[in-house]
Amino acid sequence: MAKLLKKFNRYLRSRVVAKTRGSFIYFYLYYSYWNANFFSNQRKRIGNENSPTLYFTAVPNQGAGIGHQLANWIAGYWWAKQFNVTFAHIPFSSESWESFLSFGDNEVLVSDLEKNGYRMVKIPLFKENNFEEVEVIKKIIESYRGKRVILVCEQDQNYRDQFGVIEDIRYKFYNSAIRRTEKLIFSERNYNIAIHVRRGDILSDPDNANLQMRFISADYFQNVLDQTLEIIKSNKPMHIYFFSQGIVDDFAEFSNYPNLHWCLDMTAKDSFLHMVYADVLITSKSSFSYKPALLNKNIKIVPENFWHGYPANNHWIIANKNGIIYEECKILLNKEVN
Numbered sequence: 561m562a563k564l565l566k567k568f569n570r571y572l573r574s575r576v577v578a579k580t581r582g583s584f585i586y587f588y589l590y591y592s593y594w595n596a597n598f599f600s601n602q603r604k605r606i607g608n609e610n611s612p613t614l615y616f617t618a619v620p621n622q623g624a625g626i627g628h629q630l631a632n633w634i635a636g637y638w639w640a641k642q643f644n645v646t647f648a649h650i651p652f653s654s655e656s657w658e659s660f661l662s663f664g665d666n667e668v669l670v671s672d673l674e675k676n677g678y679r680m681v682k683i684p685l686f687k688e689n690n691f692e693e694v695e696v697i698k699k700i701i702e703s704y705r706g707k708r709v710i711l712v713c714e715q716d717q718n719y720r721d722q723f724g725v726i727e728d729i730r731y732k733f734y735n736s737a738i739r740r741t742e743k744l745i746f747s748e749r750n751y752n753i754a755i756h757v758r759r760g761d762i763l764s765d766p767d768n769a770n771l772q773m774r775f776i777s778a779d780y781f782q783n784v785l786d787q788t789l790e791i792i793k794s795n796k797p798m799h800i801y802f803f804s805q806g807i808v809d810d811f812a813e814f815s816n817y818p819n820l821h822w823c824l825d826m827t828a829k830d831s832f833l834h835m836v837y838a839d840v841l842i843t844s845k846s847s848f849s850y851k852p853a854l855l856n857k858n859i860k861i862v863p864e865n866f867w868h869g870y871p872a873n874n875h876w877i878i879a880n881k882n883g884i885i886y887e888e889c890k891i892l893l894n895k896e897v898n
Contacts, residue, residue: 616636618633630652631719633650633663650669665735678710733855742833745834751792751799753799753839757803757811776845783879799821802822861878863879863881877890
């Protein structure tokens, strides 16, 4: 019953936020906004070296997949740094993913802070490129300096260019003790290409516009794969690992590629892990392959017009909507691997 009530409250809150966001009353819905503008006395709290540490966090969306949850976590981690506030960790919905990712290692837990008298205070959604809204958040933060408070992002607070945290999350992931227990099906004797073709939920609801914007045709992936095989000149045999959902007959277009390995029944974590360690990762319009791409230290070939940004370096190769790699990116790819 308690879980159902929490779920209903989350749904109700999301509806209120959606209906009022962008209106003049939105910020007034938050106590933190009133505290910053009407209730606080900032001068008494600033400059006291012994005052409590102020914390900042974001809640991984409990009803979403791990890619979405990672976007939430990364946004909280990023904005804590931008606002010069100490980050506090809220675990992912699955203990298994929590252990696998190890992003909470060496971070302060929100649950521990609450046991020590800290309270959670929600802050409004803000547009990251809107100066006025960012200034509102800064004012809210300063109004809580010196209090035992954890400032919590509203659900799904945006941070588009999630690559700003690459070095930190790579350090956490690669230095986790769990990495020493894992085994890959890749061979070091081969050049390993991973391709993620998102299907599953997209095909289950063809009328859902939110899902259909994520759909990419098989032609796109074939074009990207053909160019990848043509451009990359390796002394190692090229092996292709195909990650998706369904059965082999659903992807008959790919059956003639040599050294193709179907990974349709692999668990989500194992798929994620192999995408991280691939020599080349070809991603979908999906957070589930974008997040491994952030952790992957090798080549990523990615679709343009994705909802998260890409770093401007030789490891990120962009293909257009038809799967044609841009000429300047082909040159970068050729230089990087040959």
